[in-house]
Amino acid sequence: MSTENQRCLEGQVALITGAGRGLGRAFAENLARLGCSVAIHGMREAGPAEYGEGTTLTETAAQIGDSFQVPSVSVRGDLTVAADVERVVETTTAELGPIDVLVHNAGGDIAAAGGKPNPNDAVMIKEEDVQSVIDRNLKTTILICQQVARRMMERKTGRIITISSIAAFRGNANSAIYSTAKAAVVEYTRCLAEQLRPYDITANSLAPGDTRTGRYLGTREVDESRLATSGTLDRIAQVDEVARVVEFFAGPLGAFVTGQVLRVDGGSQIWAA
Numbered sequence: 001m002s003t004e005n006q007r008c009l010e011g012q013v014a015l016i017t018g019a020g021r022g023l024g025r026a027f028a029e030n031l032a033r034l035g036c037s038v039a040i041h042g043m044r045e046a047g048p049a050e051y052g053e054g055t056t057l058t059e060t061a062a063q064i065g066d067s068f069q070v071p072s073v074s075v076r077g078d079l080t081v082a083a084d085v086e087r088v089v090e091t092t093t094a095e096l097g098p099i100d101v102l103v104h105n106a107g108g109d110i111a112a113a114g115g116k117p118n119p120n121d122a123v124m125i126k127e128e129d130v131q132s133v134i135d136r137n138l139k140t141t142i143l144i145c146q147q148v149a150r151r152m153m154e155r156k157t158g159r160i161i162t163i164s165s166i167a168a169f170r171g172n173a174n175s176a177i178y179s180t181a182k183a184a185v186v187e188y189t190r191c192l193a194e195q196l197r198p199y200d201i202t203a204n205s206l207a208p209g210d211t212r213t214g215r216y217l218g219t220r221e222v223d224e225s226r227l228a229t230s231g232t233l234d235r236i237a238q239v240d241e242v243a244r245v246v247e248f249f250a251g252p253l254g255a256f257v258t259g260q261v262l263r264v265d266g267g268s269q270i271w272a273a
Contacts, residue, residue: 008251010035013096015089017041017079017144018106020060021053022213023163026243027103032068034247036101039092040064040074043106051214071096079106079140089147098155101250102148105163107137107185108178130177137181138188145192145203153199160196160203161249162189166265168207182207186261193259202258204249209265211237233266 014031018024020042028038040061048054054063057074065072073095077084092099141162152158167175168182186205193203210216212227216236228235242264248254249262263269 006033007035009101011037012100013037013039013092013098014101014103014250015039015041015075015092015099015148016103016105017088017140018043018108019103020044020048020057021051022215023208023211023239023242024103024105025053025060025064026239027105027246028064029068030240030243030247031101031103031250032064032070032072034251035070036250037071037096038064038073039088039096039099040072041079041088041106042074042076043078045076051218053214079144080135082143085140085143085147089144089151093151098151099148100157101159101161102144103161103163103246103250104141104144106140106144107163107181125177133177134181137178138184141185141188145188149192149196149201149203152201153196156199156201158196158199158201159250159254160189160192160201161246162186162203162205164189164205164207164261166207166209166263166269168261169263169269189261190259197258202249202254204254204258205261206242206245206249207261207263207265208242209237209263209268211239211242213239234268235266237264237266 014036016024016028016038019028019040028040032038042057045057047057048060054060061072061074075088075091077088079085145160162185164185165182167179168186172179189203189205196203226236245262245264
């Protein structure tokens, strides 16, 4: 592969939400490797340290920028708050330029007060946890996509990638509200794709299965046999195996692909979406 192909997104700007650690950081690193200037969003400055995957958001952004020789910036904000969302987008644009790629990774059930890793039982989940999980997953998706899409529409170019989950496609009594919220993220992404087609803007969703992030490994008892790295697809994904799929949606191969959801789970779900 030529150096030119390796830097196929040279000069573009990517905003990655929830990028201080885990999959979000890996998405940012992959886009930076392809030449993107990257805005590393997080809600808390010390977020990367919470599961031993870094120190601060500022330091994480600097490390990614230095490692891949691209401009980088850290941006903090609560994406359930419209004013924060607008500020995150405006700061990214002011520091790096217009956003070409949005990867909306922020979400999960981490804000819920119930026991981890499954605080949202279908019957017993508390009202405040229902609101928290829906806000962190669906509301943030709508707010950040609205802000970025409006600006992309003016330029008639852009790629939007939302991060959903394989939980969106199968009933799960112990993750009911999270699964419901992620299913709504998938449907919103498809609606967005339909609206943005005339503007040459793609909108797709990546749906990971179990992935060995710091948080995943730190909050669950994991069967050691599922930590194999080769020889079987019946295992927990490595972070890079999921993160590399963003390259398809954001890069040249994804130019005519929109309104799609791609499950990256080693085939744990085989039926049609």
